[in-house]
Structures are given as structure tokens and as C-alpha cells.
Amino acid sequence: MNETQARDFEPPSEPPSNLAEAMAPALSVFNPAARLAAVRRSPQPQGEACRAFRERHFPGVPDSSWNDWHWQLKNRFLSAESLSRIMTLSEDERLAMSPGFGRLPVAVTPYYAAVVAAAGLDDPANPLRRCVVPTTSELTMHANESADPLAEEHDSPVPGIVHRYPDRVLFLTTDFCSTYCRYCTRSRRVGKTPTATAKRKHWEAALEYIAATPQVRDVLLSGGDPLTMPDAAIEYLLARLRAIPHVEMIRLGTKVPVVLPQRITPALTRMLKRFHPLFMSIHCTHPAELTPEMRQACGRLADAGIPLGSQTVLLAGVNNDPAVMLSLMRGLLTCRIRPYYLYQCDEVAGMAHFRTPLSSGVEIIHALRGYTSGYAVPHFVVDLPGGGGKTPVLPEYLKGKDGDTLVFENYQGRLFRTYDPPAPGAAAPVSHGDLQ
Secondary structure (H helix, E strand, O other): OOOHHHOOOOOOOOOOOOOHHHHHHHHOOOOHHHHHHHHOOOOOOOOOHHHHHHHOOOOOOHHHHHHHHHHHHHOOOHHHHHHOOOOOOOOHHHHHHHOOOOOOOEEEEEEEEHHHHHHOOOOOOOOHHHHOOOHHEEEEHOOOOEEEOOOOOOOOOOOOOOOEOOEEEEEEEOOOOOOOOOOOOOOOOOOOOOHHHOOOHHHHHHHHHHOOOOOEEEEEEOOHHHHHOOOOHHHHHHHHHHHOOOOOEEEEEHHHHOOOOHHHOOOHHHHHHHHHEEEEEEEEOOHHOOOHHHHHHHHHHHHHHEEEEEEEOOOOOOOOOHHHHHHHHHHHHHHOOEEEEEEEOEEEEOOOOOOHHHHHHHHHHHHHHOOOHHOOOEEEEEEEOOOOEEEEEOOOOOOEEEEOOOEEEEOOOOOOOOOEEOOOOOOOOOOHHOOO
């Protein structure tokens, strides 16, 4: 694809006033009839809860529509009025979605609404509902909170690039998501009017910065959600990055396989596998998200040779329970996703009701370690305010030192001792043999 064609693929703004118009460039490249035929050849699996939701709220909608990611975007729930057609909203939720109140737009795909329904659609305490339906708690800002808690704007040499670590950059490709998480770190920018990163000229400036910065060997494409863009737009960015000699690896950060699994088409995965080494970080929140549809989407990505890792935010009332987290981490492995990060919730404005004490995360890691496969234990990290970066937090297993012996407490609380050799150049410990 040349640059003239690429300019036709402007990332969509939120909400699109006319989705057909917004997607027209994609349809001009990919024949609609062929696309629908591909959907029919690869039907999505239908979980029982999803099927029941469809029959109740979308009767008569054929599989060819439901399994089309463009249809899912076009039929998202974007307001209190639309959500009230499928759930009973509380007065608090209605107030939070009234004009002038919300900090972040509301958007839920029909598919993800079906996943929420399976966990109890009319229960305000439903953990998935809490993640996507706003409450007035979002309107309370605490002294330690800010719109940009990680100081991404400070570390942005050109619009859309965050360069904090020496050898890697974050490339914010779009401000659009198919479904908006209430605790989003970038709520200051996503889902609002188009920003600088939504303009192609800023893509070019970002690519030029990466090309001119030889220490950058790793690029993370994020947003918004980069997989909400058409195939050709993603392909354009990947091809441009692969043409830069010092870029060794590319990563994609996304929640699409969880909230819009229809997007993970065979055509998309065929295209992605051309750009290895390519890694993907998938945002997963709760074991209820591990549906047959999500598993199929992740299976396609894994079959394309893309290593999959998970990123999970620790959220009060959602997943801050060792049993819930154990179920999620084990389930992710069965989806061929390696649990990677468990994040302490960032100090984003209006998110205090989601944050937990740091001890909750430490307790969860302690409950995982030793009681499940090491592959199922993520790194618990705090992304430090002000741009300090991701810093790991671990349970304290090393209890002290007794001479040349280290004392450890294992996952069961039992104490064990192990010899600790001296550092290079240090005097060797005196043994009984030396004294004789």
C-alpha cells in the first residue's frame, strides 16, 4: 500500500456520526461480498449466554452480521438511553451519563454486552458492568490524582510518541476504542474529538522520529486500540516500522480479542504474521471474559505465531480477590496467553473507587505463587506517577541472613536456609578445616 492509499485510512473519531461513511475507505479496498463470505466460512462459536442475549435483544440478526466487526461497531451502546434498553440503570448511573457529567464516553459492543449479561446484567455490582457503565464516583477527583498520572505528555517528543525507556517507545496510533473501560489511564484523550494522533501527518512525524532515533529497537502500538483500525492502516504502520533497520520487535496493545473478537479475522492474522517478530499484549480483566469467542480469536493469533501476553489492572470490586485472579490467570494460559503484568490501578482522575491498597496485589501474588504454575503468575507492578516507569512489587520471601546462610520463607510459610557464596573478590568464609 502506498502513502496515497494510506491517507484514506484515517482512524475513526468517537462516536462516528455515520459508521458506513467512516468505514468506506476499508470497504473500497476489501470487497464487501468477499468479506461477508469469509465471515460465513469462519463462523464464531456461540456461547449459551451470548446466544440468549442475541435472541432477546437482536432477534433476526443473522450470523453474517453479528460476526462482522463493522456491524458490532455500528450497533454499540453509546448512551444511557441505549443501555436502558438492555439493562435497568440505577439513578447514579443515569446521572453519570447525563450531558456534561461524564469524564469518558460510554461505548459497549453488543458482543461484550452479552458477556456482561452472562454475569448478571441487572446487577450494579456485576464486575464487568462496573468496568463499562459509569457511576458518579468518576466525578470525584482526589488530591493525588491527575488527568495524566504517568506524565506521558511530558515524555512525548512528537505527538503520539511516548519515549520514556531508552530502547523503546509507545506509539499512540488512535484515540478510538470499541468499548471504553471506566478506569482508562488515557481517559484524558480517548473517545473524544480527534486529537493529533488521529491525523495522518502525526503518524508520519512519529515514524520519522523512530527512524531518526537508532536506540529505539522496540515499538509498542497502542492508543486507543490499534486493532480497531482497518487492516490496511495496520499493515501500513507495520510495514513502515519493519522498514526501519534498528526496529527489532513490534508489539500491539489491545483489548479487541476480549470485547470485539469478531475483529480477529483470518485475513487480519494472515497479514499480521508477515511482520514477525510481532508480540501482542491483551487487556483481560475477569475470568468471565474468557468466552468461546474470545478463545477462538486468541487461538487464531497464537496459530499465526504471535506470542500473547496479558495485562490486567487490579480493580476493587472486580478482581481484587485471590480466587478470582487465580481463575483468570489459569484460564488465560488455556487461551495460550501468558500472564505478564498485574497493574496497580493508576492515579487517574476519578478512579479512586477502583483502587486497592498495594497489599491487596501483594496478597494475590502470594496466593498464586506455589499454588499454580509459574507461567500463571504475572509481575505485579506500579507504574509510578510522574513518569517513574513500571516498578515490580513482590511478596517478601527473603527473611534475612545468618552468617553465610540466607533464610527464606516459602509459599507455605515454612523457613528454609541456603548457603550464600561470597561476592567476587570478597574474603572466603573461614571453615573448620582452615582452623585446624
